[in-house]
């Protein structure tokens with residue numbers, strides 16, 4: 337089964353390019369025919385000349401980034417984008433969600449739908465759609481939300497996953513929190529799952545784990561693509577009886593988003609290190625999984641600076657719904673292990689009921705995928721996709737900052753002029769306050 341990816345705006349197109357690049361080199365590495373065939377079918381179609389063409393649609397309101405992504409892919413010599421699977425205009429959305437959602441989205445609806453329809457028809461079987469974008473600009477966030485809404489109408493039964501890049505806290509876009517709030521509130525009604533990468537967190541991984549001195553978007557996107565690839569590449573699931581799962585998005589959604597009130601997924605991966613250090617490092621599953629579990633419960637996104645004091649609440653604390661100041665309660669977790677000796681890895685620590693909300697059994701809350709094929713040059717690699725309180729604080733900050741600006745009506749006229757009213761803002765605040773409250777009450 338295949339996934340059709342829709343890349344939107346500067347960020348969506350740059351992250352998307354990086355993802356296809358990593359997936360392609362991983363799929364073509366070494367002699368592993370079954371894995372490679374499954375991966376290629378999932379993300380690429382093959383021309384009669386054997387070329388791999390990404391199952392992707394590229395949308396932006398300005399041409400530069402799309403052109404760069406297309407030519408970089410072609411230069412790789414391994415894969416490329418489809419010749420006519422992109423659409424761009426001359427001028428961006430000016431970091432204004434309303435401009436993207438109310439003007440550019442509707443104006444170009446027919447073209448975008450047609451491009452996606454063509455990609456969908458090329459799939460023997462569609463596993464679902466993945467829309468990739470940032471939440472802070474105007475095109476990815478606004479056009480991306482509008483496009484998701486149209487796709488939800490056209491493909492009501494297909495899985496739709498949104499991959500969102502959250503802005504730096506000290507962001508470069510003054511209205512980034514407005515754009516983020518409007519995007520998230522709308523996508524919450526449309527998407528099956530919302531997978532989030534925070535630029536601040538990924539930036540820290542680049543500097544502290546990868547030792548990169550002058551960090552570029554290319555470096556940040558490399559980390560995001562590595563983490564995403566480790567989720568989306570073929571894996572054996574509990575029910576797949578030794579063959580690679582054919583329904584990656586469906587399995588992801590059913591493992592993690594069992595309740596419509598909880599759709600926010602965060603990711604952490606271990607190990608992550610400069611490629612020059614890999615040759616000198618050895619990894620053991622018990623150590624990797626011990627670190628990953630502590631990263632989960634203490635809500636630390638990398639193996640450096642883990643707080644080992646945080647412990648799951650004991651039974652009596654749970655009934656008083658006291659979970660300690662920094663314990664991260666999960667609704668559901670999906671652990672994906674790739675590499676050597678993967679069948680010997682002991683994952684019982686993630687099945688501990690104390691990690692999860694009391695209203696879901698740990699059998700329902702925990703899922704495990706495995707693949708003996710090492711991923712992206714790491715001999716062993718563990719990735720945890722988590723529906724937990726991990727994004728509660730950044731979401732609360734985002735909404736709080738947007739609310740403070742809204743209270744003084746700053747920049748609101750720029751949204752009103754494109755057709756978004758104060759009432760629309762209030763609706764978005766209300767629905768995200770509900771999400772914050774639901775995650776806050778997980779225990």
Ligand SMILES: Nc1nc2c(ncn2[C@@H]2O[C@H](COP(=O)(O)OP(=O)(O)OP(=O)(O)O)[C@@H](O)[C@H]2O)c(=O)[nH]1
Pocket residue numbers: 344345346347348350351397427428429430431432469470471472473474475476477501502503504507508509512535553554556557
């Ligand atoms: N991780 C990552 N973040 C990016 C990248 N490009 C932009 N961003 C982030 O995306 C946000 C800005 O959104 P963009 O994607 O540039 O904007 P856009 O969707 O093209 O919208 P307009 O510029 O208004 O047309 C900021 O938070 C940036 O930090 C990228 O390549 N990688």
